[in-house]
Amino acid sequence: MGPTNMPGITCKTCPLRKHNLFTPFSEDELAFMGTFKTGELRVDRGSTILLEGSSSPQLFTVLDGMGTRYKTLESGRRQVINFVFPGDFVGLQAGMMGEMKHSVEATTDMTLCVFRRDDLWRLFSHHPERAYDLTWIAAVEEHFLGETIASLGQRDAMQRIAWALVRIFERLKATGYGKGDTVPVHFRQQDLADALGLSLVHTNKTLQALKAKGLATWRDGKLQLRKLAELAELALIDPEGLQQRPLM
Amino acid sequence: MGPTNMPGITCKTCPLRKHNLFTPFSEDELAFMGTFKTGELRVDRGSTILLEGSSSPQLFTVLDGMGTRYKTLESGRRQVINFVFPGDFVGLQAGMMGEMKHSVEATTDMTLCVFRRDDLWRLFSHHPERAYDLTWIAAVEEHFLGETIASLGQRDAMQRIAWALVRIFERLKATGYGKGDTVPVHFRQQDLADALGLSLVHTNKTLQALKAKGLATWRDGKLQLRKLAELAELALIDPEGLQQRPLM
DNA sequence: CGTAAACTTGAATCCACTCAACCTCTGTGG
DNA sequence: CCACAGAGGTTGAGTGGATTCAAGTTTACG
Numbered sequence: 001m002g003p004t005n006m007p008g009i010t011c012k013t014c015p016l017r018k019h020n021l022f023t024p025f026s027e028d029e030l031a032f033m034g035t036f037k038t039g040e041l042r043v044d045r046g047s048t049i050l051l052e053g054s055s056s057p058q059l060f061t062v063l064d065g066m067g068t069r070y071k072t073l074e075s076g077r078r079q080v081i082n083f084v085f086p087g088d089f090v091g092l093q094a095g096m097m098g099e100m101k102h103s104v105e106a107t108t109d110m111t112l113c114v115f116r117r118d119d120l121w122r123l124f125s126h127h128p129e130r131a132y133d134l135t136w137i138a139a140v141e142e143h144f145l146g147e148t149i150a151s152l153g154q155r156d157a158m159q160r161i162a163w164a165l166v167r168i169f170e171r172l173k174a175t176g177y178g179k180g181d182t183v184p185v186h187f188r189q190q191d192l193a194d195a196l197g198l199s200l201v202h203t204n205k206t207l208q209a210l211k212a213k214g215l216a217t218w219r220d221g222k223l224q225l226r227k228l229a230e231l232a233e234l235a236l237i238d239p240e241g242l243q244q245r246p247l248m
Numbered sequence: 249m250g251p252t253n254m255p256g257i258t259c260k261t262c263p264l265r266k267h268n269l270f271t272p273f274s275e276d277e278l279a280f281m282g283t284f285k286t287g288e289l290r291v292d293r294g295s296t297i298l299l300e301g302s303s304s305p306q307l308f309t310v311l312d313g314m315g316t317r318y319k320t321l322e323s324g325r326r327q328v329i330n331f332v333f334p335g336d337f338v339g340l341q342a343g344m345m346g347e348m349k350h351s352v353e354a355t356t357d358m359t360l361c362v363f364r365r366d367d368l369w370r371l372f373s374h375h376p377e378r379a380y381d382l383t384w385i386a387a388v389e390e391h392f393l394g395e396t397i398a399s400l401g402q403r404d405a406m407q408r409i410a411w412a413l414v415r416i417f418e419r420l421k422a423t424g425y426g427k428g429d430t431v432p433v434h435f436r437q438q439d440l441a442d443a444l445g446l447s448l449v450h451t452n453k454t455l456q457a458l459k460a461k462g463l464a465t466w467r468d469g470k471l472q473l474r475k476l477a478e479l480a481e482l483a484l485i486d487p488e489g490l491q492q493r494p495l496m
Numbered sequence: 497c498g499t500a501a502a503c504t505t506g507a508a509t510c511c512a513c514t515c516a517a518c519c520t521c522t523g524t525g526g
Numbered sequence: 527c528c529a530c531a532g533a534g535g536t537t538g539a540g541t542g543g544a545t546t547c548a549a550g551t552t553t554a555c556g
Binding site: 069071073074075077078079081092093095096097101102120121124125128129131132134135136138139140141142143145146147148149150152153154155194195196197236238243 | 317319321322323325326327329340341343344345349350368369372373376377379380382383384386387388389390391393394395396397398400401402403442443444445484486491
């Protein structure tokens with residue numbers, strides 16, 4: 001199955017909107033987004049959605065599925081900047097700066113809501129409240145990247161992994177995935193290693209250590225956090241929870 | 249000398265605008281920015297301009313001086329998210345999300361251009377081109393943080409320090425600081441260490457190693473890069489140079 | 497002249513890395 | 527139906543880059 005385009009969900013019936021992770025839409029906004037959205041894209045897992053250095057004519061909001069944003073250094077090493085979840089907006093850099101500064105790849109099969117880059121200016125000129133939200137989204141992203149920098153710079157391997165697992169867990173729960181203390185996570189250990197600046201071997205061993213402590217189990221695409229509070233404490237995360245943010 | 253407020257430069261005569269690091273202003277934009285700017289702030293080195301968790305009523309563009317954005321973890325460790333240079337816009341997170349997710353501190357005496365947070369909406373609703381630029385700025389910031397993540401995750405100590413020195417150097421040159429192969433850098437080694445996730449001791453020894461290689465000398469607030477290209481190569485930086493960006 | 501801040505230096509330790517196998521699936525083609 | 531290949535995961539051993547600890551030195555300044 002290759003990438004396909006098909007008329008699917010409308011903004012009005014968008015299943016993401018119901019999660020209170022996202023700020024509610026007004027009727028006006030809803031109507032506008034309907035015209036801003038140009039279609040839907042389905043891609044297989046493994047597909048590259050945006051390529052570093054390219055200037056995509058399209059912007060996306062992830063409707064379903066997960067992926068990674070990553071950079072490849074000249075040394076050949078890969079850094080996963082962050083993980084991409086439903087509700088995330090991708091392509092803003094290409095939209096504003098002219099070209100992507102990282103790649104985006106689908107880790108699972110993925111459905112994306114498609115916007116035209118050329119419409120961005122229409123958004124700014126005619127729908128300031130949506131423009132405001134877009135900037136808000138950029139600010140939220142900046143915040144998370146700052147947190148990641150703090151993790152890579154100041155946390156040891158165990159804290160980093162605990163931190164990542166908690167963040168992934170919280171985000172998925174807030175978007176309606178999983179149930180109880182278990183969420184579906186289909187990333188590979190290598191993805192996590194590349195995200196945290198750790199070797200695959202050490203990531204593996206540290207995951208086992210967390211399992212031995214009875215804090216986290218991650219097998220066969222299922223992540224189970226038995227003692228979330230304890231894990232968050234180990235990760236030096238202050239338990240503020242996720243703040244509401246806009247959705248594109 | 250404490251913080252003082254005094255009518256100084258007007259946007260029309262703003263010395264930053266002349267550097268081609270920044271995209272030019274139109275007459276309209278210039279006129280509007282004059283009304284958006286509410287004053288100037290001078291602070292001594294060591295001052296905290298924005299505090300993590302606070303919701304500043306003010307936003308700033310740095311006119312002169314340098315500083316750091318940083319977070320403090322529960323463990324007491326400090327992570328410098330990035331350095332702040334003239335032309336940088338600070339306070340966007342507080343402006344959009346309600347509160348700062350990191351602190352901003354002046355490392356040298358600093359002059360800032362002051363805006364009122366309440367005026368942000370006026371900017372979005374009446375000056376879409378400026379709103380667009382603001383989002384652009386956020387996207388640029390996101391790009392740099394992504395690069396930093398790649399550095400902390402994938403580069404070793406020598407590469408990280410080389411990377412940081414080159415980036416600092418390029419940015420300062422692009423804003424008219426220093427001459428020849430030397431620029432003024434008044435950060436402490438501890439700041440650099442905290443930015444790169446390295447210990448002070450190792451930062452010190454690595455700086456000496458770079459000096460021994462004849463690549464970089466940093467003493468008494470003067471950073472001299474003798475062989476920029478070679479240093480950039482060591483740092484795995486592709487020599488694209490700095491891209492034009494908007495200025496607030 | 498004394499104190500504090502920033503910078504240096506040396507030594508011992510350890511966290512995380514690399515290397516090198518090996519295991520366990522799953523899908524595929526003879 | 528079985529052999530094989532490839533991807534993802536696991537395990538052990540040895541190494542080394544970066545850390546911590548603990549003193550120094552230099553510089554700025556009241």
